[in-house]
Amino acid sequence: MIPLLHYVLFSSTLLLIGGYGVVRNRNAIVVLMSIEIMLTAANINFVAFAEFWHDMGGQVFALFVIAIAAAEVAIGLAILLSLYKQRDTIELDMLDLLRW
Amino acid sequence: MLEQAWLIPTFPIAAFLLIIACGRFEPLRSKFVASGSWLALLGVGMSSAVSLLVAWEVFTGDHSPYEDTWTWFEGTTFSFEGGIYLDGLAALLLVVVGIVSFLVVMFSIGYMAEEGERRIRYYAEICLFVGVMHGLIIANSFLLLFIFWELVGLCSYLLIGFWYEKPSAASAAKKAFLVTRVGDVFLLFGLVILFSTFGTLRYSELFADPAVLAEHATELKWATLCIFGGAVGKSAQFPLHVWLPDAMEGPSTVSALIHAATMVKAGVFLVARAYPLIVHSPDTALYIAITGGFTAFIAASMALVMYDIKRVLAYSTISQLGYMFLALGTGAWAFAHAGGDAYAEAHGYTAGMFHLLNHAFFKALLFLGAGAVIHSVHTQDMREMGGLRKTMPFTSTAMGLAVLSIAGVPFFSGFWSKDEILAAVRHNGEVEPIFAVLWMMALATAGMTAFYMTRLWMMTFTGPTNDKAHEAPAVMTVPLGILGVLAVVSGFAIFIGDGFAGYVHYGYHAHQDNWALLDHILTASGTHLSVAAALSGIVLASLLYYWSPLQTKRPDRARFILENQPTAILHHFLSERLYMARLFDWFGLRCWDVIAAACNRFDLLIVDGIVNSIADYSIRAGERIRRLHTGFTGHYAAYSLGGLGALVIMLRVVLPLIGWSP
Numbered sequence: 001m002i003p004l005l006h007y008v009l010f011s012s013t014l015l016l017i018g019g020y021g022v023v024r025n026r027n028a029i030v031v032l033m034s035i036e037i038m039l040t041a042a043n044i045n046f047v048a049f050a051e052f053w054h055d056m057g058g059q060v061f062a063l064f065v066i067a068i069a070a071a072e073v074a075i076g077l078a079i080l081l082s083l084y085k086q087r088d089t090i091e092l093d094m095l096d097l098l099r100w
Numbered sequence: 101m102l103e104q105a106w107l108i109p110t111f112p113i114a115a116f117l118l119i120i121a122c123g124r125f126e127p128l129r130s131k132f133v134a135s136g137s138w139l140a141l142l143g144v145g146m147s148s149a150v151s152l153l154v155a156w157e158v159f160t161g162d163h164s165p166y167e168d169t170w171t172w173f174e175g176t177t178f179s180f181e182g183g184i185y186l187d188g189l190a191a192l193l194l195v196v197v198g199i200v201s202f203l204v205v206m207f208s209i210g211y212m213a214e215e216g217e218r219r220i221r222y223y224a225e226i227c228l229f230v231g232v233m234h235g236l237i238i239a240n241s242f243l244l245l246f247i248f249w250e251l252v253g254l255c256s257y258l259l260i261g262f263w264y265e266k267p268s269a270a271s272a273a274k275k276a277f278l279v280t281r282v283g284d285v286f287l288l289f290g291l292v293i294l295f296s297t298f299g300t301l302r303y304s305e306l307f308a309d310p311a312v313l314a315e316h317a318t319e320l321k322w323a324t325l326c327i328f329g330g331a332v333g334k335s336a337q338f339p340l341h342v343w344l345p346d347a348m349e350g351p352s353t354v355s356a357l358i359h360a361a362t363m364v365k366a367g368v369f370l371v372a373r374a375y376p377l378i379v380h381s382p383d384t385a386l387y388i389a390i391t392g393g394f395t396a397f398i399a400a401s402m403a404l405v406m407y408d409i410k411r412v413l414a415y416s417t418i419s420q421l422g423y424m425f426l427a428l429g430t431g432a433w434a435f436a437h438a439g440g441d442a443y444a445e446a447h448g449y450t451a452g453m454f455h456l457l458n459h460a461f462f463k464a465l466l467f468l469g470a471g472a473v474i475h476s477v478h479t480q481d482m483r484e485m486g487g488l489r490k491t492m493p494f495t496s497t498a499m500g501l502a503v504l505s506i507a508g509v510p511f512f513s514g515f516w517s518k519d520e521i522l523a524a525v526r527h528n529g530e531v532e533p534i535f536a537v538l539w540m541m542a543l544a545t546a547g548m549t550a551f552y553m554t555r556l557w558m559m560t561f562t563g564p565t566n567d568k569a570h571e572a573p574a575v576m577t578v579p580l581g582i583l584g585v586l587a588v589v590s591g592f593a594i595f596i597g598d599g600f601a602g603y604v605h606y607g608y609h610a611h612q613d614n615w616a617l618l619d620h621i622l623t624a625s626g627t628h629l630s631v632a633a634a635l636s637g638i639v640l641a642s643l644l645y646y647w648s649p650l651q652t653k654r655p656d657r658a659r660f661i662l663e664n665q666p667t668a669i670l671h672h673f674l675s676e677r678l679y680m681a682r683l684f685d686w687f688g689l690r691c692w693d694v695i696a697a698a699c700n701r702f703d704l705l706i707v708d709g710i711v712n713s714i715a716d717y718s719i720r721a722g723e724r725i726r727r728l729h730t731g732f733t734g735h736y737a738a739y740s741l742g743g744l745g746a747l748v749i750m751l752r753v754v755l756p757l758i759g760w761s762p
Contacts, residue, residue, distance in 0.1 A: 019737070022733075022734070022737040023734045023737045023738045023741065024734060025734070031733065092733040095731075096732075
């Protein structure tokens, strides 16, 4: 039996890695992937605590998160695709039309 | 008949409603234009007939006031009774308004004949005026009087502005309304004081107990002063006299009816009505007398130099109204001075009311005559008139009678009443020196009156014959003739029965021996002085404007007045109306400027200042804060992660440290 603390440390590490990816990367696709990593961290927490508390609600929530993450990636990629068609770039630094 | 007195205002007001209703109804309109005047004449005539009958009944009855009331509205501690209050004073006014209004409406049929469809409005407004003026006279409380008082002011405004497309007429109407409104506010104050002191505004209750009135001398002083303020506005006394000369922008018939014979007398009527209150305040009485005497003097002096025929008459009206107030103030002062006992008399009251009666006839005649002249020559400037005696024989004769009457030539009506006033003032002058001064001013005014009226008649009617003019039609000359007769004979009312004072008096009235009175009048030194003043005025005016060897052509009459330095300065000063009108304009504009500047500064500094500084600070804060929006997605993500971290530290570290647990 793996103690709960390991799960929590693991998911925290994933979250920080994902956050670092979001903050540091300029490529929109990589940012999207980093967000997925952060969602995975949340999912691990859900499942771990579901096991710990013997409550299936956490697992159900994890399934919801996976479904919604899939939808989000689909929409995000579609936006990036049309963005690329219009602006010839998906570099986030270049998308500064509304900047002061 | 007294029970039917409510019919008096009802007839003209019904005519007003009928004329307005039919005049607005398109199919009837064109046919109605001509008949509207006859409807007005019918309505006014019926009310005149009823008012004469009522007045006859009052005069021949036992001299106690008749009152007929109905409850108008009730409160928990008071109730207001509307109703009719008839005494000698009201009856006198009914006679004046009844006769003059009928004759003026009759005259209007000729005078306004060229006005087309506008006559509907004219006759409607005239009918409304006659109705509310009668209502003012027979009202039984100061409150009801105040309502009618405002309504006659409204009619005056509407009729002065009858030719409203003329800017001068429109502004004159506004001026009249606003200036009289200043007085009306005072009147309202006075009524508030009266009501809060005595709890009633009904004449019969207010006047019932002189002892109660005497206890509240201070309140009465202020109340009567405020009431007199109302009279000052309505009767165009100094310093609120400025509106009346401008009111001459209205049709001459309106000037004759409203601004000479009836509405401006409402102020005199009000003071006479409040007499039982005023006699308890000698201060007010003295103030009334001084205002009246001073106004009479300065208005007469301004009338000396006016060239507009109607303005001369307007100043003359102000002057004669001043005489009436002088008389009323004198009488009240004498009554108070005598201690108000059972034998105290108020000669001035009778004299003032007598002058009111006579003045209504001869001044209405003068205005209507001026109207006939204007109708004929289409100008109001007397320098462009002249030579109308041959072409307008009837008008010139009638106006001549009125001139002799107002000038105070013996045995014409003005002579009797003016003499009574002068005698009353002089009598007071033996006790109080102020009245001696007022008497001298009044005597000088009598001389000036004779001068400017003679000047008016000479400038209008004498000189090379003017062939282009024509005599007025019969519908206009008949009222002139009737008024001419009245202007001559109304003065003999002093000898009817127990004398005029037998019908209209305040305080004690002794039985009068008419022959002794006649003998007294004809032999008194005061009479000789006033006749001398009148005759010298007439002779001087005739010398200047008729026989003058200095006159060459008509427009150059009395030119030397303008060519000599001292007289020219005086002439200019008087022509500029003593700079009163300019002073008022200047003062008004200056006040306006100061208030406007203050408002402007408040607006700029406070109102705009708050709004602008809020906007300014928002803009400046925005300039700074927007630097946070770098546009780099990474920065935003870092902010939100940083925020998350901060939240965690807050919840897990800081709050537990300060002893707070979620």
